[in-house]
Every structure is written in C-alpha cells, then in structure tokens.
Amino acid sequence: xxxxxxxxxxxxxxxxxxxLLTATATATPTPTFTPTPEGQSxxxxxxxxxxxxxxxxxRNVSNQVQRTVVTPIxxxxxxxxxxxxxxxxxxxxxxxxxxxxxxxSINVNDVIGExxxxxxxxxxxxxxxxxxxxxxGISLGGNNSVRYNWRAGNYWNSARDxxxxxxxxxxxxxxxxxxxxxxxxxxxxxxxxxxxxxxxxKDWWSCSFPDEDGNCQTIDHYTDCNNPILVADPYATxxxxxxxxxxxxxxxxxxxxxxxxxxxxxxxxxLYGFSHYDVHPKCTTFQEILxxxxxxxQAVKDVLPDTKLVGPATCCWHFYWQSAAGLEDKAKHGYQDxxxxxxxxxxxxxxxxGTRLLDVLDIHYxxxxxxxxxxxxxxxxxxxxRIRSVRSLWDPTYVDESWVNExxxxxxxxxxxxxxxxxxxAFGISEWNFGNDVTMGGAIALADALAQFGIHDVxxxxxxxxxxxxTPGYNAFRMFTNFDWQGGNFGDLAIxxxxxxxxxxxxxxxDRKTGDLHILLLNKYxxxxxxxxxxxxxxxxxxxxxxxxxxxxxxxGIEWRLLEVGENTV
Numbered sequence: 001x002x003x004x005x006x007x008x009x010x011x012x013x014x015x016x017x018x019x020l021l022t023a024t025a026t027a028t029p030t031p032t033f034t035p036t037p038e039g040q041s042x043x044x045x046x047x048x049x050x051x052x053x054x055x056x057x058x059r060n061v062s063n064q065v066q067r068t069v070v071t072p073i074x075x076x077x078x079x080x081x082x083x084x085x086x087x088x089x090x091x092x093x094x095x096x097x098x099x100x101x102x103x104x105s106i107n108v109n110d111v112i113g114e115x116x117x118x119x120x121x122x123x124x125x126x127x128x129x130x131x132x133x134x135x136x137g138i139s140l141g142g143n144n145s146v147r148y149n150w151r152a153g154n155y156w157n158s159a160r161d162x163x164x165x166x167x168x169x170x171x172x173x174x175x176x177x178x179x180x181x182x183x184x185x186x187x188x189x190x191x192x193x194x195x196x197x198x199x200x201x202k203d204w205w206s207c208s209f210p211d212e213d214g215n216c217q218t219i220d221h222y223t224d225c226n227n228p229i230l231v232a233d234p235y236a237t238x239x240x241x242x243x244x245x246x247x248x249x250x251x252x253x254x255x256x257x258x259x260x261x262x263x264x265x266x267x268x269x270x271l272y273g274f275s276h277y278d279v280h281p282k283c284t285t286f287q288e289i290l291x292x293x294x295x296x297x298q299a300v301k302d303v304l305p306d307t308k309l310v311g312p313a314t315c316c317w318h319f320y321w322q323s324a325a326g327l328e329d330k331a332k333h334g335y336q337d338x339x340x341x342x343x344x345x346x347x348x349x350x351x352x353x354g355t356r357l358l359d360v361l362d363i364h365y366x367x368x369x370x371x372x373x374x375x376x377x378x379x380x381x382x383x384x385x386r387i388r389s390v391r392s393l394w395d396p397t398y399v400d401e402s403w404v405n406e407x408x409x410x411x412x413x414x415x416x417x418x419x420x421x422x423x424x425x426a427f428g429i430s431e432w433n434f435g436n437d438v439t440m441g442g443a444i445a446l447a448d449a450l451a452q453f454g455i456h457d458v459x460x461x462x463x464x465x466x467x468x469x470x471t472p473g474y475n476a477f478r479m480f481t482n483f484d485w486q487g488g489n490f491g492d493l494a495i496x497x498x499x500x501x502x503x504x505x506x507x508x509x510x511d512r513k514t515g516d517l518h519i520l521l522l523n524k525y526x527x528x529x530x531x532x533x534x535x536x537x538x539x540x541x542x543x544x545x546x547x548x549x550x551x552x553x554x555x556x557g558i559e560w561r562l563l564e565v566g567e568n569t570v
Contacts, residue, residue, distance in 0.1 A: 101530045104500075106496070106497045112494035121462035122463050123139045123465040130186050136188055138190060139190075141462070150249045154171040155201040156168070156169060161275070164219070179192070190260055194300060195266070198241060244299070253304070259304075263304070263310065270319040283326070286338060309357055314362075316368075340417055346422060361425050362430050363429060366433055367386070370434065374438060376438050384441070387444055387448070389445065393410050394409055395407070411452065443476040444524065490520070491511040506519065
C-alpha cells in the first residue's frame with residue numbers, strides 16, 4: 001500500500017461542518033490503480049492532509065462494505081483503519097510494496113498491550129460535543145472546583161484566575177448533579193473534584209480584595225504565600241468545608257442514585273498558597289497534601305466504596321518533586337521527592353490500616369512554555385518544537401527544550417515510580433494539552449499524545465478543556481473516538497508499527513469487536529510531502545478501499561473516494 005502525505009505545515013483553507021458522507025458520494029475522481037508485474041497492487045491518491053482508507057477482508061467483503069469508516073485527520077496525518085475480521089492465527093506474510101520515501105511494517109502478532117478506552121476524556125465539553133466527539137469520560141476540575149459549594153449547587157470562587165471573586169459561571173441549579181447525570185446518561189466515566197481546601201464559596205457575588213468602592217479587583221501579582229503583601233479574611237467569600245461535609249455530599253449523591261467513577265482529592269493542592277492565597281495564605285506542605293488525600297478519600301470511600309480514589313492532581317514537573325513550602329519542608333521528609341514520598345506514605349497507610357485510599361496516581365501535564373500559545377499564525381520554529389515536545393512523554397533521548405533541560409520520559413517514569421513505591425496503583429492524567437490545537441501542528445501533537453497514552457497503559461486522560469468545534473484539534477480527537485459518526489474508535493489492542501523514518505510516526509491498533517486494523521501515520525516534516533509504503537504481515541484481504549480525506553483542496557468538508565485496488569495478499 002502506498003500513501004502520500006502532505007507536510008505538517010500545510011493548513012486547511014476552511015472549516016467543515018463534518019456531514020456524514022455515505023458510499024454514494026462521488027465528489028472526487030478515483031485515483032489511478034496500477035497492477036504491478038508481481039501481481040501486487042499500488043494506489044496513488046492525490047496527496048492529502050486528512051485521509052482515510054478502508055481495506056476490506058476478502059473473507060467477509062459483503063458485510064464489511066456496509067461499515068463505511070470516516071476519519072478526519074489533521075494536517076500531515078493519515079489514519080487507515082484496515083477492516084478485517086479478528087485474526088486468531090497467521091494467514092499470510094506480506095511482501096514489501098514498490099519504492100517510497102518511507103517504509104512502514106506492521107505484523108499483527110506483535111501485540112504491545114491493551115489500550116485503555118479511558119484516555120479520550122474531555123473537561124466539561126459544551127452541549128453537543130459528547131455526541132460528536134464521543135469522549136470516554138468527562139471531568140469536573142480546574143482551580144474553581146476546589147471552592148465548589150455543593151449545597152448551593154452553583155457557587156464557585158475563581159480565586160487568582162479572576163479577581164478573587166465568587167460566581168456562578170452562568171450555571172444554574174445543582175450543577176454537579178447535572179454533570180454526573182450527563183455522564184451516566186451517556187454511559188461514560190465521570191471524574192469529580194472533591195474540595196480539599198477547607199473553604200468553599202458562600203454566595204455568588206462576594207470577593208476577597210474589594211477596592212474602596214467595594215468593587216472586585218485583582219491584586220499585586222506577586223502577592224502569594226511567599227510574599228503576603230495583603231491578607232484577606234476568608235469569611236469574606238467563603239465558609240468552612242470539612243471531610244464531614246464531603247461525607248454528607250457523597251450521601252446526597254447516593255440518595256440521588258448518581259454515581260462517581262473517579263473522585264479526585266483536590267486540584268493542584270501544591271498551589272493553594274498561590275491560586276487560592278485569599279483563603280490559604282500559607283504555602284502547602286507535603287504533609288497537608290497527604291492529609292487531604294487520606295481524610296477526604298476516606299469520607300468518599302465510606303459512602304461510595306466503588307468510586308476510585310485519585311490524587312494528588314499535581315500541576316507540573318517542578319511540583320512532582322518539590323514542595324511549595326520550600327527545601328525546609330522537604331528536609332522534614334528526608335529530602336525525598338514529592339511523588340515518591342506521597343506514594344510510599346499511602347502504601348504504608350494501607351499496610352497499617354488495611355484500606356487503600358489511592359487507586360490512581362493523578363497528575364497534570366503541559367509542555368513548558370507552549371500551552372499558552374494559541375494562534376493560527378504560529379511561526380515554524382515554535383510549531384516544530386510543539387511537535388517534538390510530545391517526545392517528552394516517552395523518549396529517553398529527548399532533552400526537554402524548556403527550563404527543564406533534561407529527559408522527562410513522563411509515562412514510563414510514572415509507571416516506574418508506581419512499581420517502586422506503591423505497586424497496583426493505576427496512572428492517569430487529568431489535565432493535558434500540548435497547545436495551539438487550532439493549527440495542524442497542534443493537532444499532530446494531540447494525535448501523537450493520544451496514541452502514546454494508548455501504548456503506555458494510561459488508565460485515563462482528560463484533555464483540558466476541549467478542542468474548539470471543527471478545528472484541526474477537533475478532527476484529530478474525533479479520529480480516535482467517532483471517525484464514522486457511528487462511534488467507531490481507533491481500537492483497543494495496540495500493535496507494534498515500525499517506520500524507517502522517525503519523522504513519519506506510525507501507530508496501529510486492532511478493534512477486537514469489529515476485527516478492523518487501524519493505522520495512524522503522522523507526517524512531522526514541516527515542508528516535505530512523503531509517500532509511505534505499508535507492509536502488513538498476517539492478513540489476507542480483498543483490497544476494496546474507502547478513502548475519506550480533508551485538505552486544502554476540500555474546504556467544504558470531508559470528501560470520499562472509492563479505491564478499487566483489487567484482490568491481493570498484503
């Protein structure tokens with residue numbers, strides 16, 4: 001199979017409403033089909049930014065043709081679900097197909113492991129997006145979540161994010177109830193933040209630092225737990241909240257016949273002395289975070305024993321290891337880094353008390369210095385760095401290009417910490433975003449990250465917050481979760497895919513329900529188109545291909561073409 005990929009720097013000229021395209025669509029001509037002298041087949045479609053191929057099993061063509069697969073792919077990305085029935089034994093061995101810039105080989109017997117279907121989460125997506133992106137779960141988090149007043153139902157405090165003020169954010173009624181019900185109605189996971197700060201909003205209008213006329217205002221940016229220029233009265237905006245209050249909340253949730261899949265103990269508690277300085281003017285210590293996990297998790301577990309307990313929802317690389325209260329606090333714990341200390345303390349707690357209060361080690365991850373950038377006019381240097389930065393998830397040879405200046409290898413590193421300090425704990429990322437998903441480069445980074453989560457045994461991942469409608473990032477996400485508008489997803493069994501060019505990254509996955517094999521190709525070259533020859537081992541198929549594509553030549557939306565490429569062994 002030969003596929004042509006446009007370079008990653010190419011941009012879409014328009015945005016699509018993503019109509020469902022059927023097999024009757026005839027918007028574009030069929031590409032050239034040329035049998036080779038060896039009896040193999042070659043198809044040479046027009047280079048595309050977004051492309052989709054469906055190759056049908058020779059043993060079940062009549063049924064498989066009815067399952068039209070539609071997958072939008074960001075610039076420089078092609079995903080090729082290969083529709084097959086499940087393969088129990090080897091059927092054939094492939095022969096490499098013709099010359100090409102890049103060669104990819106996939107043997108379906110080279111299984112990496114199961115892909116958790118929890119990695120496709122979003123954070124409070126807008127109405128309708130659950131239907132179109134089909135996320136695996138939804139998360140109610142963020143800075144304001146730790147000041148949520150569950151009794152009022154729609155009171156929060158924005159803290160440092162906006163004038164240290166209470167508000168409703170335009171929400172009405174019992175918002176957490178609505179959130180949990182939404183997850184249950186859609187049969188997806190819910191991740192609920194438990195306020196562990198000790199204070200929640202008392203109303204929807206008060207603020208911590210009003211000016212002389214009583215108007216809410218920001219204060220000196222440098223005022224925080226390390227530099228307490230102004231100190232607020234916490235009762236000005238808030239009322240106290242304890243583990244008993246949370247226990248009562250869980251009892252209320254249970255009485256409403258609602259369920260919580262994951263309960264997170266706070267949100268970035270290491271930053272309480274910064275983000276919520278108005279009610280927490282002292283810097284957070286290691287012990288405070290641990291106590292919050294233990295006390296509040298126990299309150300949840302007492303009432304909802306099937307809910308998974310997660311934490312500490314730490315913000316970022318520095319605080320995975322260091323204390324917000326400084327070296328003096330770290331010295332109290334033998335100078336041990338934070339996450340190893342946190343895990344080992346909770347393991348010790350379980351050994352002494354017989355109760356596990358951490359089911360998932362939960363962190364946030366953003367590439368340093370890149371997430372904040374959001375512009376369609378991103379320069380080439382930053383765009384290329386953004387694509388490279390995904391290597392920080394796994395690559396021991398990649399030195400992070402920020403102040404971190406060392407290999408991060410986040411996913412294997414976190415699994416190693418768990419294996420060493422608290423075996424049996426799962427790993428999840430409750431906030432992540434590589435930034436600028438309105439561009440093709442940002443969409444490639446998004447797709448690359450999702451694929452890496454899949455092959456590294458991440459239990460869940462929640463994108464922060466969600467890609468904007470019909471942007472490249474939106475399309476990249478949907479190719480994993482709803483590429484055919486029928487809930488078709490990338491697959492649940494990761495297969496090893498080998499590319500002879502690291503700039504054309506390849507992933508493969510089997511969908512064990514349908515037998516389909518999905519192949520994801522990412523062209524990370526910024527200016528060079530690539531042709532890719534794909535060699536598949538242990539499949540025998542009749543190559544009847546549906547191709548769906550979206551590029552600068554198709555501003556109206558996803559187009560479809562049928563590739564009659566004949567019967568052969570691939």
